[in-house]
Amino acid sequence: MHTFVAASPRARTSPFRRKNIILVATLAVASLILSGCSTGDSTTPATSETAGARPVCTSPTSFETPIADLTPVADPHVGTGPCTAQLPERSMANLVEPGKQSLPTTVTSHDPNGDLDVTVTDTSRIVTFDIAGAIGETVFALGYGDSVVGRDATMTFDEAKDLPIVTGSSHSINAESVLALEPTLVITDGTVGPLAVVRQIADTGIPVVFVDRNPSISGAIEKASQIGAALGDAEAGKALSTMLSDEIDDTVEQIKAIAPKDPADRVRIAFLYLRGSSNIYYLFGEGSGADDLITALDGRDVASEIGWVGERPMTDEALIEANPDLLLVMTKGLDSVGGPEGLIDSLEAVALTNAGKNLNIIDMADSQIMTFGPRTPEALSALARAIYAPDAAAQQ
Numbered sequence: 001m002h003t004f005v006a007a008s009p010r011a012r013t014s015p016f017r018r019k020n021i022i023l024v025a026t027l028a029v030a031s032l033i034l035s036g037c038s039t040g041d042s043t044t045p046a047t048s049e050t051a052g053a054r055p056v057c058t059s060p061t062s063f064e065t066p067i068a069d070l071t072p073v074a075d076p077h078v079g080t081g082p083c084t085a086q087l088p089e090r091s092m093a094n095l096v097e098p099g100k101q102s103l104p105t106t107v108t109s110h111d112p113n114g115d116l117d118v119t120v121t122d123t124s125r126i127v128t129f130d131i132a133g134a135i136g137e138t139v140f141a142l143g144y145g146d147s148v149v150g151r152d153a154t155m156t157f158d159e160a161k162d163l164p165i166v167t168g169s170s171h172s173i174n175a176e177s178v179l180a181l182e183p184t185l186v187i188t189d190g191t192v193g194p195l196a197v198v199r200q201i202a203d204t205g206i207p208v209v210f211v212d213r214n215p216s217i218s219g220a221i222e223k224a225s226q227i228g229a230a231l232g233d234a235e236a237g238k239a240l241s242t243m244l245s246d247e248i249d250d251t252v253e254q255i256k257a258i259a260p261k262d263p264a265d266r267v268r269i270a271f272l273y274l275r276g277s278s279n280i281y282y283l284f285g286e287g288s289g290a291d292d293l294i295t296a297l298d299g300r301d302v303a304s305e306i307g308w309v310g311e312r313p314m315t316d317e318a319l320i321e322a323n324p325d326l327l328l329v330m331t332k333g334l335d336s337v338g339g340p341e342g343l344i345d346s347l348e349a350v351a352l353t354n355a356g357k358n359l360n361i362i363d364m365a366d367s368q369i370m371t372f373g374p375r376t377p378e379a380l381s382a383l384a385r386a387i388y389a390p391d392a393a394a395q396q
């Protein structure tokens with residue numbers, strides 16, 4: 001369960017306090033979005049444990065063919081039925097070669113209460129935590145994975161699976177669990193808290209660097225640069241940023257080659273966050289990250305088209321007005337409502353959309369679909385293949 005902390009109506013709302021109230025609300029929504037629907041260990045990829053009997057619309061062999069060379073389905077607006085999009089296997093370690101590290105280094109920490117200068121002198125013992133696991137993935141990708149001694153529960157790739165987890169099931173931090181690892185550097189983005197606990201860690205003298213929280217494709221690219229700088233290796237950070245930018249640009253161009261050419265004929269897509277056990281259904285709109293994802297997939301972000309901003313509880317009227325051809329969801333969320341059929345049965349508004357009528361629903365692991373880290377190019381590739389040219393197994 002997530003605890004939402006509300007300010008007392010009689011509390012004095014100074015500018016500092018108002019900023020903290022806004023931060024609490026932001027963290028609550030972020031925790032809700034990416035916590036998944038399980039309270040157990042989330043170190044195993046969701047697709048292998050919870051995707052049920054749904055077909056997999058991408059397989060390791062399907063990635064051997066460039067997207068632009070695939071044979072598209074007859075009508076992606078109708079699709080081929082529900083399926084799970086899986087990423088290709090790829091090591092997160094050393095996606096770029098480390099550069100010449102320069103320590104000590106002073107970097108700008110984007111603390112939620114204002115930018116601060118933080119000096120890093122030692123990166124031999126690193127702890128990372130954020131709501132999506134992207135920071136840890138980026139540290140590994142930069143070639144510093146051997147120095148990571150603690151992680152958040154959303155870091156699910158093989159190289160990190162044996163590391164101690166410092167976040168609980170509700171994505172909260174315990175200062176003692178972090179301090180016990182004797183870190184020389186902590187990197188976070190403010191999406192895991194409470195913030196007061198993170199400050200307790202910083203008050204012990206351990207450098208805590210906050211990178212920007214920007215749930216978008218451009219945010220994934222910028223994150224690589226900021227983390228590289230925090231590690232005293234701006235050269236590697238720049239190299240990873242450039243690599244991600246090039247791979248994403250290439251993937252987006254290939255997607256355009258297989259998607260409908262007429263902008264008006266693009267697939268109408270909506271992203272739903274589902275948590276059936278708590279009767280929570282969110283529609284993601286402009287600025288949520290889902291809009292960036294859908295645009296990169298050459299689809300129409302119908303939530304943004306109807307003026308839906310951020311992550312907000314879904315209403316029947318909004319979903320019916322948006323009338324998506326396709327729904328993107330997280331795997332554990334879809335399982336929490338009983339799979340595609342359960343979603344249709346539990347939400348009449350979904351059943352009334354084109355996506356519901358055709359069961360055109362694609363899910364991806366919670367730790368992959370909206371991470372916006374080094375795996376962003378693969379996530380786009382997998383989703384594009386699932387939408388426009390799913391594996392034959394998914395079409396039976």
